[in-house]
Amino acid sequence: MKDCIIIGGGPAGLTAAIYLTRFHLDVALFDNGSSRAALIPCTHNHAGYPGGISGRDLLARMGEQAQTFGLHRRPLTVTAIEQSGDAFTVHAGEERFETRTILLATGVVNNRPKMDDALHDAALAAGKLRYCPICDGYEVTDRRVGVIGTGQHGMKEALFLRGYTRDVTLIAPDAAHMLDPDCAAALDAAGVTRVDGPCGGYAIEGDRLAVDTASGRMAFDSVYPALGSHIRSELALAAGARGTDDGCIVTDEHQRTTLPGLYAAGDVVRGLDQISHAMGQAGVAATTIRNDLAERRPLRR
Numbered sequence: 001m002k003d004c005i006i007i008g009g010g011p012a013g014l015t016a017a018i019y020l021t022r023f024h025l026d027v028a029l030f031d032n033g034s035s036r037a038a039l040i041p042c043t044h045n046h047a048g049y050p051g052g053i054s055g056r057d058l059l060a061r062m063g064e065q066a067q068t069f070g071l072h073r074r075p076l077t078v079t080a081i082e083q084s085g086d087a088f089t090v091h092a093g094e095e096r097f098e099t100r101t102i103l104l105a106t107g108v109v110n111n112r113p114k115m116d117d118a119l120h121d122a123a124l125a126a127g128k129l130r131y132c133p134i135c136d137g138y139e140v141t142d143r144r145v146g147v148i149g150t151g152q153h154g155m156k157e158a159l160f161l162r163g164y165t166r167d168v169t170l171i172a173p174d175a176a177h178m179l180d181p182d183c184a185a186a187l188d189a190a191g192v193t194r195v196d197g198p199c200g201g202y203a204i205e206g207d208r209l210a211v212d213t214a215s216g217r218m219a220f221d222s223v224y225p226a227l228g229s230h231i232r233s234e235l236a237l238a239a240g241a242r243g244t245d246d247g248c249i250v251t252d253e254h255q256r257t258t259l260p261g262l263y264a265a266g267d268v269v270r271g272l273d274q275i276s277h278a279m280g281q282a283g284v285a286a287t288t289i290r291n292d293l294a295e296r297r298p299l300r301r
């Protein structure tokens with residue numbers, strides 16, 4: 001019987017692992033190796049790294065730190081969680097694990113534009129494809145930027161990026177834009193160019209990422225997909241925890257879900273979708289887990 005099983009080894013799960021192991025709790029972490037942070041070529045907004053750090057390096061450092069304190073970590077995909085009394089069974093395929101509490105830190109997956117994986121990864125590594133204006137909008141200051149998206153979401157992303165550059169084009173992913181008059185007026189007022197789709201034929205051409213649109217082929221220093229994301233909250237929702245309308249897990253201010261003993265932190269909970277926020281939530285979750293366990297039985301050396 002573990003004190004806590006952490007599902008997810010991104011910034012949230014690893015931060016919680018550092019805290020929980022240092023609370024002298026018996027902790028395991030299961031992760032299937034698809035952290036969004038691993039996609040970050042070099043983050044420049046994460047505090048403490050003046051020259052920036054790649055997502056993979058940051059994860060490796062955090063993993064090493066957690067292992068220093070005795071974290072038991074396994075590369076597993078958790079397939080179900082089941083509550084029984086005041087404990088849980090965690091299923092990973094044929095394997096079963098018993099635990100008093102669970103921290104879900106499974107994150108989200110961005111919906112990608114239609115391009116093959118090799119091109120996607122090359123464009124991402126070169127900063128020609130970007131997913132997070134809060135993180136790296138600074139890097140496109142005064143550059144030529146395309147946003148693939150439409151509706152409220154596309155509009156908001158384009159207007160956010162307008163804070164960095166005058167040259168923003170919002171391109172509808174599939175066909176004509178679906179923008180209500182208010183959205184269209186806001187884009188016009190900000191000087192954001194609107195172009196209909198469908199988008200396709202992505203290729204790196206010179207220093208730019210080029211794309212076919214209804215108005216012909218266009219090329220940008222950076223393209224931001226604003227196509228939404230898949231929230232990896234299924235395990236918690238299937239176990240009976242409440243979710244928001246958009247699929248995030250509902251928690252109280254201490255990161256407790258509506259299912260006693262199940263906690264959640266990071267992108268899977270509604271928030272800023274940032275490393276710092278994921279880490280902050282995880283610190284809160286871990287301390288709450290420790291204190292809730294201490295209410296069940298004294299934690300003493």
Ligand SMILES: Cc1cc2nc3c(=O)[nH]c(=O)nc-3n(C[C@H](O)[C@H](O)[C@H](O)COP(=O)(O)OP(=O)(O)OC[C@H]3O[C@@H](n4cnc5c(N)ncnc54)[C@H](O)[C@@H]3O)c2cc1C
Nearest residue numbers: 008010012032033034035036043078107135266267273275
């Ligand atoms: C291209 C890109 C650039 C970014 N740049 C920045 C930046 O510069 N600064 C910044 O603050 N943020 C940045 N972000 C956002 C940042 O990566 C996320 O906010 C952060 O990774 C969230 O951490 P998390 O632990 O919640 O989720 P994740 O990092 O996504 O980790 C979730 C983990 O859960 C695991 N998992 C999921 N389901 C299961 C399962 N069933 N069983 C086992 N394991 C499972 C996955 O393998 C994964 O390791 C960027 C994101 C992207 C995509």
